Amino acid sequence: MSKPAPLIHPRRTLVRLRYATPKILATLFALLLAAVWIGPLALMVMTSIKPNSEFLNGPFALPIAPTLEPYVKVWEGLKFGVLMQNSLIYAATGSALAVGLALVPAFALSRFEPPGNRYIFALLLTGLMLPQQTVLIPLYDMLRWLHLFDTRIGLIVVHGVYGMPSQILILRGFMTTIPRDIEKAAQIEGATDFQIFTKVILPLAVPGIVVGYTLNFIAIWKEFIFALVFLNNEAIFPAVGMLKLNSDRYISAFNLPSAGLVISQIPIAILLILAYRWISSGNFVGSVKG
């Protein structure tokens, strides 16, 4: 801030302290707040590595004899390997479908003013705000009619289409920030819309696609209502859906559900670390603002 002083001035230190004090107090408060958010997660991880007897004796004590036994039990008992694989398939392909479907519409809405685009935005908002429970019955009927009930494809298609509206908004917001000079030049050279889309827009939209895909991946990973209603076969269940199904079964032992939760959250945590720079800065926010 200021020029380095040749001598450490006692008064300057005091002044500095006076300015720093509110910040220190605010930080203490912030740490307290952070503890409220980290505490439950830490407790969950701690519970998941304790034998049940130890949990009953001291629910909040640090583990005396940490064990991975709850993880092994949950992994084998619920076939978590299969569940995680299923979740991965749904989240990866469902998001790919959602983003894939959303790319050209986002391009259309960011670059052209197609007639009737007000109605398209109204549709997009409807898709965003629709509570899932209200469409379960018709969707269930429809999947049966299409012979897609209780199949992976059926669930993936539903996730893809329901992810599309938010992806269109996110990608459109991103694409509007791409400068138009390059495509103007391409247009003068006689490039078609398709060429501009694939050669100019798509390569520049990659960061937006990554953010959109990541958010959609997380959304599908979290979801369980569609899975519970549209699937019967537990062999193709996603992890979170199974946790919900089992939440009533082993309520007397807290370490097992905790271990299940931790496992189901690990892929998301990894994804978040990888994409953190983009997501937490809120760069995707501009897109939703319209």
Next chain:
Amino acid sequence: MASRMSDERTSFIAFARHHIFVTLFGLVLPVALFAGFIGYPIVYTFYLSFFEWNGMAPTKKFVGFANYAYMLGDKYFYIALENNLKWLVVSLAFPVVLGFLIAYAMRVRAVYLPTLLRTAIFFPVTMSLVAVGLMFLLILNPIFGAFDSVLRALGLGFLVREWFGDYRIAIYTLAGVGGWAFTGLPMIFYFAGIGDVPKETFDAARIEGAGHLRMMLRVALRQLRPVTAVVVMLTLFESLKAFDLIAVMTKGAPFGRTNVLGYLVYLESFWNSRFGYGATVSVAILVLSIAVAALLLGKLFRGAFDV
């Protein structure tokens, strides 16, 4: 009106002729998929709300407005509606306000270690609400729960309640847990929003001697109207959609006192096999969301969504 419609139609044909690729994959395909998978289910739900159907019988019995009449006299419908409103109030008061305060504190560098705070608060946004619900079932457990113990350790033992058992506070417990998981979202929105406000605006206010309170109310919030519009919309939809936590934590107990509309639909349709009535409540949710969204978009946030 009619001429405007036909205007739009002719200009659409002209547009389609010039931009075949964009029209097909950018407009026709998504609208068709929307119509099939989102539009049709909405219409079907509306249709079903005029019938009595147990979900299995081959024929549905037309009952006219009987389901609607029943709904308007249904005690549980009003409890659920009231709970949705309570949920909305809690969500606006706790996660939205707190999210704004944290975002502001981080942007004006009022705290050290802003990244730690931001990460800690954002992480639960990515968590499955099933996981959040199971986690807080443990934390708020009357015997093994950490929350009561912390209260007692702080000498606040008199605040300890039956968090899920007491019908007067159970819905607030649920909404509070929902708020815990939701706070990161408004925080990130405001964080990005305040970042977009020109620094000079804040500097000018500060030179004029504005304190943090005035900076927040007079400068930040005024500049952030579009962000607030989005955040309020999202909060509103979240509150009307509330379902997951209730399905995991209380299933509407005690005495249906933690029912919300979303859970009532599920309960009536899939547990009581009254699909017609379930559809009727669905229609109520839809009408409610559209009405409030239109009100917000039209009145409070005019010009906030420039689409």
